[in-house]
Amino acid sequence: MVIAKSDFPVEDTKKLEGILASLVKGGTVKDVNVLGKKALAYPIKKQTEGVYIVATIEGAAVKVSDIQKESRLGTDIIRFQLIQKEG
Numbered sequence: 001m002v003i004a005k006s007d008f009p010v011e012d013t014k015k016l017e018g019i020l021a022s023l024v025k026g027g028t029v030k031d032v033n034v035l036g037k038k039a040l041a042y043p044i045k046k047q048t049e050g051v052y053i054v055a056t057i058e059g060a061a062v063k064v065s066d067i068q069k070e071s072r073l074g075t076d077i078i079r080f081q082l083i084q085k086e087g
Contacts, residue, residue, distance in 0.1 A: 002071075003040070003079045006049040010034045019077070020055050023070045027059025044078050 002020070009015060020029045035052035044050070064082060071077040 001081045001083070002053045002055065002077055003044075003050040004053060004076045005047055005078060006037055006051060008051045008076050010036075010051055010053075016053065019074060020053075020057075022074070023067050023077075023080070024057050024059065025066055025070075027057045029055050030058050031056040040078075047078055050078050 002023070004019075016032065016034075017029065020032065033054045035054060037049055037051050040048055040050050067080060067082065071080050
């Protein structure tokens with residue numbers, strides 16, 4: 001799950017796919033679901049709202065440290081969370 005800034009253009013699918021692809025080097029993005037703009041529980045980087053994006057990623061070696069580094073370099077990502085599916 002990725003939380004982007006509230007002014008993130010969710011209609012621009014190429015930009016969205018590009019950002020997700022840059023985050024998961026060594027993996028592939030299978031499914032992207034934009035949940036829309038929602039209020040944040042607390043302000044993050046002076047933002048009170050964010051666009052929630054859920055993506056399914058497949059890959060043999062997706063490194064959390066690489067995703068953290070890429071999310072800090074980009075200006076559109078506020079937060080991210082990785083959840084591993086069983087099976």
